[in-house]
Amino acid sequence: MAAIETPVVAVRWCGDAVRALDQTRLPDEVVELELRCADDVAAAIRRLSIRGAPLIGVAAAYGVALELARDPDGLERACETLTAARPTAVNLAWAVARVRAAAQDGGAAGALAEARAIEASETAASAAMGRHGAQLLADTGVRRVLTHCNTGALAAPGRGTALAAIAELGGLELVFVCETRPLLQGARLTTWELARLGIAHELIVDGAAAGLIAGDEVDAVVVGCDRVAANGDVANKVGTYAHALAAAAGSIPFVVVGPCSTIDLDCPTGASITIEQRDGDEVRSAAGAPTAPPGTPVRNPAFDITPAALVTALVTERGVASPVHAEAVRALLG
Amino acid sequence: MAAIETPVVAVRWCGDAVRALDQTRLPDEVVELELRCADDVAAAIRRLSIRGAPLIGVAAAYGVALELARDPDGLERACETLTAARPTAVNLAWAVARVRAAAQDGGAAGALAEARAIEASETAASAAMGRHGAQLLADTGVRRVLTHCNTGALAAPGRGTALAAIAELGGLELVFVCETRPLLQGARLTTWELARLGIAHELIVDGAAAGLIAGDEVDAVVVGCDRVAANGDVANKVGTYAHALAAAAGSIPFVVVGPCSTIDLDCPTGASITIEQRDGDEVRSAAGAPTAPPGTPVRNPAFDITPAALVTALVTERGVASPVHAEAVRALLG
Numbered sequence: 001m002a003a004i005e006t007p008v009v010a011v012r013w014c015g016d017a018v019r020a021l022d023q024t025r026l027p028d029e030v031v032e033l034e035l036r037c038a039d040d041v042a043a044a045i046r047r048l049s050i051r052g053a054p055l056i057g058v059a060a061a062y063g064v065a066l067e068l069a070r071d072p073d074g075l076e077r078a079c080e081t082l083t084a085a086r087p088t089a090v091n092l093a094w095a096v097a098r099v100r101a102a103a104q105d106g107g108a109a110g111a112l113a114e115a116r117a118i119e120a121s122e123t124a125a126s127a128a129m130g131r132h133g134a135q136l137l138a139d140t141g142v143r144r145v146l147t148h149c150n151t152g153a154l155a156a157p158g159r160g161t162a163l164a165a166i167a168e169l170g171g172l173e174l175v176f177v178c179e180t181r182p183l184l185q186g187a188r189l190t191t192w193e194l195a196r197l198g199i200a201h202e203l204i205v206d207g208a209a210a211g212l213i214a215g216d217e218v219d220a221v222v223v224g225c226d227r228v229a230a231n232g233d234v235a236n237k238v239g240t241y242a243h244a245l246a247a248a249a250g251s252i253p254f255v256v257v258g259p260c261s262t263i264d265l266d267c268p269t270g271a272s273i274t275i276e277q278r279d280g281d282e283v284r285s286a287a288g289a290p291t292a293p294p295g296t297p298v299r300n301p302a303f304d305i306t307p308a309a310l311v312t313a314l315v316t317e318r319g320v321a322s323p324v325h326a327e328a329v330r331a332l333l334g
Numbered sequence: 335m336a337a338i339e340t341p342v343v344a345v346r347w348c349g350d351a352v353r354a355l356d357q358t359r360l361p362d363e364v365v366e367l368e369l370r371c372a373d374d375v376a377a378a379i380r381r382l383s384i385r386g387a388p389l390i391g392v393a394a395a396y397g398v399a400l401e402l403a404r405d406p407d408g409l410e411r412a413c414e415t416l417t418a419a420r421p422t423a424v425n426l427a428w429a430v431a432r433v434r435a436a437a438q439d440g441g442a443a444g445a446l447a448e449a450r451a452i453e454a455s456e457t458a459a460s461a462a463m464g465r466h467g468a469q470l471l472a473d474t475g476v477r478r479v480l481t482h483c484n485t486g487a488l489a490a491p492g493r494g495t496a497l498a499a500i501a502e503l504g505g506l507e508l509v510f511v512c513e514t515r516p517l518l519q520g521a522r523l524t525t526w527e528l529a530r531l532g533i534a535h536e537l538i539v540d541g542a543a544a545g546l547i548a549g550d551e552v553d554a555v556v557v558g559c560d561r562v563a564a565n566g567d568v569a570n571k572v573g574t575y576a577h578a579l580a581a582a583a584g585s586i587p588f589v590v591v592g593p594c595s596t597i598d599l600d601c602p603t604g605a606s607i608t609i610e611q612r613d614g615d616e617v618r619s620a621a622g623a624p625t626a627p628p629g630t631p632v633r634n635p636a637f638d639i640t641p642a643a644l645v646t647a648l649v650t651e652r653g654v655a656s657p658v659h660a661e662a663v664r665a666l667l668g
Contacts, residue, residue: 027627176633179617179625181515181539187618187626195627202633203617203626205515207540207573211609211638214575239541241548242576249579275545283513283537284521286620291513292521292537293361293529299510299536304545 008153008193011050011059013116016069018062022049023154023185027192038067038078045085045092048183052155053226054122054259057091061115064099068108075103075111087274088235088303089226090264119157125259125317126158133165133222133257133315140253142169142219146176146209149237150189151224151257161224162257163190165315167197175201176218178209180237182282182300206239210246221247225258232308232324233270238301244310253312256324260316260333270305278302342487342527345384345393347450350403352396356383357488357519361526372401372412379419379426382517386489387560388456388593391425395449398433402442409437409445421608422569422637423560424598453491459593459651460492467499467556467591467649474587476503476553480510480543483571484523485558485591495558496591497524499649501531509535510552512543514571516616516634540573544580555581559592566642566658567604572635578644587646590658594650594667604639612636 011020018035024047025031033049035041041063044050050059060082067078079100083093095118102114137145145166149155152163159167166175175194180186187203194201204212212218221243227235234240234256247254267273280298285291313322314329321328345354352369358381359365367383369375375397378384384393394416401412413434417427429452436448471479479500483489486497493501500509509528514520521537528535538546546552555577561569568574568590581588601607614632619625647656648663655662 028624178541179515181513181541184620184625187630191626191630195630200631202631203614204633205540205572205617207512207515207571207576208633208635208638210576210579211572211635212633214639237541238539238545242541242544242580245544245579245583246576280537283539286518287623287625289621289623290362291518291621292525296521296525296529297534297536299538299542299546301542301545304542305548 010055010154013062018059018066020044020050020059021154023051023189024049027188036066037070038063038074038081041066042081042085051185052150053089053091053224053262054156054161056086056089057095057261058119058122058157060085060092061095061099061118064096064103065108065112065115068103068111072108075100086276088276091261094261122259122261123157126156126160126164128317129161129257129259129315130159130164130168132320133162133255134168136255136313136315136320137165137169137220140220143173144217144219145172146178146213146218146221146243147190148178148186148223148240148243149180150185152190152193154189154193155224161259162222163193165222165257166199172199175199176209176212177201177203178206178239179203180239181206182286184287209243213246213250213252218252220253220255222255222257225256225262226303227267227273228258228263228314228329229267229269229273230265230329231269231326232311232314232321232329234306234311235270235273235275235303236306238304241304241306244306248310254310255313255315256311257315260318263329263333270307273305276302344389344488347396352393352400354378354384354393355488357385357523358383361522370400371404372397372408372415375400376415376419385519386484387423387425387558387596388490388495390420390423391429391595392453392456392491394426395429395433395452398430398437399442399446399449402437402445406442409434420610422610425595428595456593456595457491460490460494460498462651463495463591463593463649464493464498464502466654467496467589468502470589470647470649470654471499471503471554474554477507478551478553479506480512480547480552480555480577481524482512482520482557482574482577483514484519486524486527488523488527489558495593496556497527499556499591500533506533509533510543510546511535511537512540512573513537514573515540516620518621543577547580547584547586552586554587554589556589556591559590559596560637561601561607562592562597562648562663563601563603563607564599564663565603565660566645566648566655566663568640568645569604569607569609569637570640572638575638575640578640582644588644589647589649590645591649594652597663597667604641607639610636
């Protein structure tokens with residue numbers, strides 16, 4: 001079992017490799033992977049050893065730098081492989097494009113410098129999102145939060161996105177953690193992070209969220225995001241949209257936290273965001289155990305779209321958009 | 335492996351025992367339990383070897399008859415144990431009260447006759463619900479249905495409730511089956527029944543339902559119910575309410591199918607229905623595999639409440655209430 005720092009460092013540059021906590025093995029085992037080329041990094045992203053929109057951006061940026069140090073002609077292939085690893089989070093394509101441009105001017109050294117700059121800016125963004133998000137929650141008197149998937153130090157450099165706001169606020173009465181089927185990032189990762197942070201929490205199945213909200217047990221839903229369209233529609237882990245509907249029905253805030261790197265002005269609305277369809281075996285099993293008759297047909301979208309009208313506030317490192325619409329999103333970037 | 339009939343007979347009276355398919359072991363193993371006293375039946379209901387609101391009513395009725403054949407003085411204790419086995423489905427208390435009254439007049443023979451009468455009327459109700467439900471779906475041109483939990487021959491005598499309507503309609507393009515965490519009745523049982531019936535289906539995680547509805551992939555949501563309040567509020571397996579919100583947002587029908595024995599005029603609204611809270615280990619694991627750090631605190635409500643205003647139609651053996659409100663519910667019983 002590897003030693004582990006607090007806060008967790010999920011991905012780090014080590015000169016000749018990227019070291020990454022293998023998130024598929026948490027919480028049972030704390031194991032670091034050593035990734036030595038772009039293909040290694042892309043494979044780790046595909047199998048969700050590295051996950052979380054901001055974190056896969058940083059990892060992919062270092063992946064390009066790694067590849068260039070091995071093979072000065074490997075730029076295009078590395079960029080292509082890494083960009084194709086997962087389709088929904090825009091941070092991946094954004095980070096790869098930035099490092100690619102830097103490499104064209106400055107070679108391997110330029111690529112590495114750009115990857116480091118991305119990591120530094122995303123880390124600073126995490127701290128700022130934590131502050132803005134905590135302020136928003138404090139201002140609305142939130143004591144009991146519900147969250148989905150994992151948005152902490154395992155999902156982004158620094159303390160994360162939605163979980164950074166929750167951690168920064170401190171003193172919450174309770175955080176309801178949705179287990180987040182099929183890959184259980186809430187059950188496996190968010191509970192593990194909240195326990196390390198000493199924050200009171202209760203694990204629930206995803207389907208229990210709406211009833212708890214209707215039963216006045218939740219003051220706000222706080223989640224991250226994988227891509228935000230120009231009009232404020234939000235792509236996030238599958239299951240998020242139902243929580244947004246429940247929050248609206250229960251008249252509680254539905255708060256989305258993510259860095260500006262997650263905003264994609266090239267997508268006019270959520271309808272133009274590609275939703276990753278993943279392997280059916282993820283649904284035919286849970287934590288490795290079969291759950292359904294072998295060969296059962298499966299539909300397994302990894303994300304869903306929450307319309308901007310259901311998002312009470314979008315918290316970024318540059319401030320908060322509320323209500324969320326095209327102008328407010330543009331204002332954040334301007 | 336026991337031989338298995340088509341349609342499945344989930345619970346049957348065998349003269350000196352109740353034989354029941356052990357639904358906790360499906361689909362991996364087809365095993366029948368032999369239950370010889372009220373305690374056996376109550377234990378099988380508690381651990382969900384026997385489940386589904388109408389089916390636990392029938393099983394409990396036979397449980398009283400079994401006990402009286404063993405011990406003529408066992409009536410009160412048997413009724414108490416069986417009624418307390420699970421709190422949410424009203425059919426359980428209703429069936430036990432009926433058999434208790436019959437036993438007071440007619441002893442063991444009266445109890446058995448009443449249990450048989452309950453089974454016969456619930457079987458006939460299932461057939462009638464299937465017809466009414468199929469007609470409703472046909473009238474609205476439904477081709478693709480989404481369902482939650484298990485509502486087939488494993489949940490009620492005959493062909494079931496919501497799944498009876500789906501089977502009776504026939505020719506559906508696709509049935510989306512929500513896996514139904516935590517105990518995976520959809521993944522384990524509904525897929526198994528639909529495969530036996532030759533009905534096209536795809537398994538999804540519960541959190542994927544809302545996005546599929548928003549994406550125009552579903553024409554109607556069709557579910558069962560564990561208790562219907564006098565005003566038409568519906569208690570059903572946890573996760574149902576979120577599907578109802580998604581159906582309303584997507585302007586598709588949300589149809590509830592259940593026998594009149596599920597209607598409880600003593601509950602004015604859903605707020606007075608007791609929601610069973612089950613053991614946290616159900617959420618800390620899936621299909622026997624641990625999913626979360628040991629000792630993680632859990633909230634595990636087994637049901638939630640869908641307000642009547644979100645229910646497009648309530649299908650019973652006596653016909654269809656639509657829209658659903660107190661008068662329409664009373665009219666069904668009148």
